[in-house]
Amino acid sequence: MSRWRYLAQRIAMSVPVVFSVITFLFLVLRLGPLDPIAARLGQNAQGANVQRLREEIGLDDPLWEQFADYLVETVTFSGESWVVRNGTDVSDMLLEVAGPTIWLGVWAIVLPLFIGLPLGFYAGLHPNSASDIMANVTGIIWRSMPNFWLAVLALAFLRSTGNGSGPFGFDWYTFGPTTQSAVGTPNLDFATIGDVFGAPMLTGMDWSAFFVDVKLILPAAIILGSSSMAAELRLGRTAVLENVNSNYVETAKAKGLKGRTIVWKHVFRNALIPLVPIVTNEAFILIGGSVIMEQIFNINGLGRMYFRAIQTADVPLAGSIVFLFTVIIIFLNILQDILYTIIDPRVGYDQ
């Protein structure tokens, strides 16, 4: 079976998954106790207005008709929000808040990758040394702390450092670029996109704005990435250990290869294989975790909007966000399978 055929098969198989996810969401929201009309009209809602609004958003149509509309609107992102920002196009809303979430996600993936992996590899190359034990123990502790708890603690610490009252005179607000608050949404307007020969290109960079945005997202990103950072550390260590003690390393040594070459060219490459699913699985954590992080750090992103949409039974908006999340996860799953074959040619698609 060729790689392309495999890809097509995987995509076809994902259709029922997407369908059941968005159907389930529809059922939960429409048949559950949440009421978009109540959310929109408030406590003293009265009959005539309730009725008019029900008709306006089509709650009195037959359920299958509502479902059909919902399906089409969801997969084409053409719906209009019912409650959160009633009457606004869902696609506009998603575009508006996607930025901060992507920004958060990128840093939450990059940071653990560049901290967790090197630490793990280092620990694996120096097994049972003091630094290995250090890295391992901190990794385990780090991983056992739940995100939401860590976030609350971190925020309490950061806000207590105002006016240099943190340990050793540390002051988060003046550390690096000065910021007014430890919470908030990054502006993300540091890059100037200009027209170069007819194509939009990056023409300018406002580095101070860039660093402010990084600083705003940093605590949330570190905490969001914390559990995967620890996972990468521990798995990286195991993978390296396993490879270092395997026969081909022995052979390479016998052939007279230099230690550095063995490690960089062979051990690392083989050690990466079990790490691929860890890194792609992170995406799941990021999507779920962004809801909590954005709530605590007051970041106006997809996660917070999703939370509001669910709370207020804003079916079109919640549906579109869930659809987006599902598609991302399925895409990452497929990407993971493809990556396997690239990193390890021994893995193929034949039975």
Added chain:
Amino acid sequence: MSRNADGSKPDRTRRRLLAALGGSASVALAGCSAIFGGDDEDGEDGGETPTPSGDGEDGEDGGSSDGEDGEDGGSSDGEDGEDGGDMTHADKAQAAWETVANNPSPKDQDLRNEAYVEIEEAVRDDMVMINFAHDITENFWYPKVDWDRTGALGGSYHQHKTTSVEGSDRLQLVNSTNSSLDPVESDDTASATVIHKCYDKLVHYPQGVPELQNQVLDSFELSDDGLTYTFSLKEGVMFQNGDELTASDVKYTIRRLAEADQSVRAEFVFDAPNGAGIAHETETVTDDEGNESEEVVPDSLAIEIVDDYTLKVTTEVPNPAVMDVLTYQAFGILPEGLIGDIEGYDGEVGVDTLRTQQTFGTGPWQLESWSQNEEMLLSRFDDYYGSTAEQAEIIYRIVEDPEPRWTLILEENLDIFSIPTSFYNRNNYTVNETDDRGRGVGTYYLEQNDVDLGYQRFTSLVTRYFGFNVANTERPVRKAIAYVLGQNEINDQVFEGRKEPAFSFTPPSIWPTGTDGYDQWVSEWPYGTEDEPGASNVQAATQLLEENNIEETEFTVTTYKSPTYQDAAALVRDKLASTSVNFTLEEAAFSDLIQRGYDGDLQMYSLGWAWSWESVAYGHFGFEPKNTDTSGMPEDNNGYYLDWHVNLSENQ
């Protein structure tokens, strides 16, 4: 019934009105408190509300009513004499409500106030509803802020014209998320907070203090028949787009509220007394699918423009609440013809501009920028007709979660705020003085920043209660529950002291006979113990049940899904354990609870009521016994789900 005097629209005159508040949830989810309101079942029930049964106990209930008062002993309220021989409590309430409805003129205020107290007495003595908590609002501010305190109607009315912050041009406030600044479309507190600042109305409650003050209105006269209001407007009032305000703008504004499709409060134009009750014509409209509905005829409202600064508004029936209703933010005045969503106008701007991009009112503030769900910036409107605001800008930080709110507070990124309950320490506040409106002012010690914050505490216009369906419950049982309830204990254990124990439906700040009258009312409270009205008195309850030979009785309380109401009900259950009443707790989704209320299928239920304006009537209309008949709900009756009409002598 004066409200039915108008034969042409029986549906309009009695429209259901319901309200409910979440327990702590409504506080925690500030902007989302709306979740807990509304009615899901409206479309489905199509008028087939079953008639409640339970006639069996009518006889014992009504007949023995007067004799029982005497036995109660503790409740010697001295009004037994007035009641007259065969008058039941329900009769008394019915008569009192009719007094209110038939005497709408301002000079009859005392008469109405007496009637309001009589309604409260009837509710108390027949025990059809046990109120247990009024909400408390607390405000905190850094010492650098100088501002006029908020009144009982809440901070959304506060215009912050005289508020000043030492060393800053900018006032930093917190708000919840909202989606639209179109006055007729925005019913939530977060939107109201901004709309009241950008759109002036005819009249206003300054800082939320329940005392009417003119905004663009210069003066008004009420005709002798109590129907026609002649409004004279101030001259030289400028809109933010540079036009001058005239009478036609006011008419356009009210017409939009009544006729525009997206208006969510059209009944505030039509209904009385929970609305202005302006005369109008209706027509039957058939939509594409053949459904018929009654709609207002475009431009049929009885509003007559006399000249540029004078207009006459005629109400359907005399209505004491007209001026109060006009303070609602949906009456925020727009320039005529701004939006083309009612007949006769093409519109100058699209409705989206009004909703999210620009404000067009005559208020002291105008929208500068709004980054949805992040922050909103208002700037001072320099051509404001009154004295312009002190500060140059207001920034609203839009935050709902307690963690970031608390962070912003400690960082001094908020000037006036409320402290989330999870970070609140009830030992840290001291009240130094209480003003004549019952507002306590003092300090709150903020440990983290080692600073004494300004502090204000007052009872807001929200009441939480347990109602009884009279047809399904026996009076001795209702009274026994009132005895054991113990408002003080509920307040202390369930609400952490952040509520005020309630002894009446009407909150103390708008009690018809003033603060002294309210104190007397509480001291005469017949339930509880002799020294402490808010205490739980199991002994008296047991005795009462025994005297009335109440055998083992199954009794169910239905609360909607809210831990606080459940906890309150559980306290009552524990107290009743030693009596013959087997009290069980039941939870229902909000819309189910409402539907069962309509069906007359409840025994005891929990809900809340919030006042949109300061009027005792906007709360008491739901007690009129005939209006509590659930068989007419939701079409004809909009009272509480009490079925109190069964106790009227005419029904016995």
